[in-house]
């Protein structure tokens with residue numbers, strides 16, 4: 001567990017004077033882009049017991065809009081609220097959503113097959129078996145003064161997203177290329193005060209005749225600037241020839257390009273969209289791109305997808321990625337746990353154990369008469385060793401065999417008999433029931449599940465009148481915003497069982513009494529700087 005302490009402490013240190021150590025994380029799937037498409041894929045994969053790390057830099061395409069329309073079941077919700085709901089849904093399955101930006105992805109060959117190394121700003125990386133590209137597109141807004149500032153409010157592109165709210169208003173379509181006329185019939189149906197401002201070369205007399213015949217006014221000219229009031233509402237358009245058009249809203253059809261620069265080194269390219277208005281990434285019916293193992297979903301594959309469709313496509317692609325991973329595993333007769341691989345990797349370097357037991361363990365357990373103890377997420381075993389030296393009969397459980405091997409070696413060196421067991425706290429019956437006078441979990445990184453399986457497994461392992469002692473970091477510093485252009489998070493604490501989750505389960509449980517649940521300054525020891533813990537101590541009745 002001391003490695004967990006160490007690792008989280010690194011995260012705590014972010015933003016402080018000393019340098020942050022970079023981490024290499026391991027997952028089945030790295031999803032780049034954590035909006036509708038990416039989170040849709042992540043939800044499927046999390047529910048297929050895949051370890052998933054989503055990286056998101058916080059700039060979804062519709063972020064300038066105040067409301068999201070046309071999403072069945074959530075019509076009118078602010079876009080950020082949908083993302084917040086979806087993030088909580090995926091985190092409940094242990095899917096991590098890291099704030100950060102992917103800079104580059106490269107292919108790496110390992111003994112057990114091909115992997116992708118995803119490099120994040122600030123130096124952290126994620127090594128994954130599959131990639132889902134869900135980075136969306138960039139709308140290349142025409143360079144008209146004042147236009148970008150009103151984008152998503154008075155300046156829009158999609159009649160399905162904004163049309164109803166703009167019905168009966170004076171709408172001007174600023175047409176800078178032929179595709180801009182594509183949605184004219186829809187806008188005309190939404191308002192009888194429609195104007196098209198088109199570059200003269202786009203004006204075909206026959207088309208103009210048809211439009212004017214339908215009551216649309218057509219003006220030949222070039223927009224110079226958009227006039228807005230102090231509140232950012234559109235007032236009209238100044239033309240290059242000095243004319244002024246009064247308008248309540250402006251519709252444009254900007255060319256688009258997918259956000260795929262980080263994947264260029266993999267050979268991922270974009271091809272022309274059928275509309276000729278931009279480019280997108282081609283995929284097969286499973287969502288796989290021309291680069292094997294790299295999938296794509298959402299606007300990056302088709303800019304016409306609204307949020308619901310982007311989420312739906314992501315969901316489908318997530319399912320296809322799950323199939324492809326499961327097929328590989330079946331062929332290798334393997335049921336891999338990337339979560340185990342992640343921890344084994346972390347224990348492959350020099351030992352992380354500070355050599356000291358956790359101060360809170362010492363404070364809480366010192367006065368207890370020794371009995372049987374289970375240390376969950378024991379890692380390299382600083383606490384298990386301390387308990388054994390105090391006369392406890394200790395079982396040390398961890399998902400990482402490498403961590404346990406180190407613990408075992410240390411225990412033998414000290415002549416201690418510690419029972420080391422590789423166990424996944426989320427697995428089937430991971431711990432002996434009702435057997436331990438003390439079950440401790442210190443900074444144990446156990447992925448969350450909606451049914452709190454691991455919490456029940458730990459609680460069930462406690463004997464009558466026994467104690468469950470759970471300590472985690474105060475997560476507040478790890479949730480503070482960061483600037484993804486320079487730094488990324490290495491770890492998402494909200495994808496893991498939190499001390500507060502344990503408190504929630506046990507405080508409503510007739511068989512338990514929560515004796516203590518508090519935030520505390522960590523006693524001196526492993527921590528090199530000022531940090532807080534959250535401590536929970538509960539007794540089985």
Ligand SMILES: Cc1cc2nc3c(=O)[nH]c(=O)nc-3n(C[C@H](O)[C@H](O)[C@H](O)COP(=O)(O)OP(=O)(O)OC[C@H]3O[C@@H](n4cnc5c(N)ncnc54)[C@H](O)[C@@H]3O)c2cc1C
Pocket residue numbers: 032033034035036037038055056057058059060061062063064065067068069070071100101102103134135136137139151152153156158160161162259262297298299300305306307308310
């Ligand atoms: C102004 C406007 C208003 C809209 N209104 C609506 C509406 O009302 N209803 C509707 O259904 N649709 C609306 N849309 C369309 C909607 O924006 C898209 O359907 C939707 O955003 C597509 O989802 P996506 O997941 O494919 O991409 P996005 O939502 O664009 O998400 C891509 C994500 O990838 C992340 N990302 C990109 N590159 C990286 C990187 N290198 N590293 C890490 N993260 C990265 C971004 O931060 C972003 O969060 C609107 C669009 C616009 C432009």
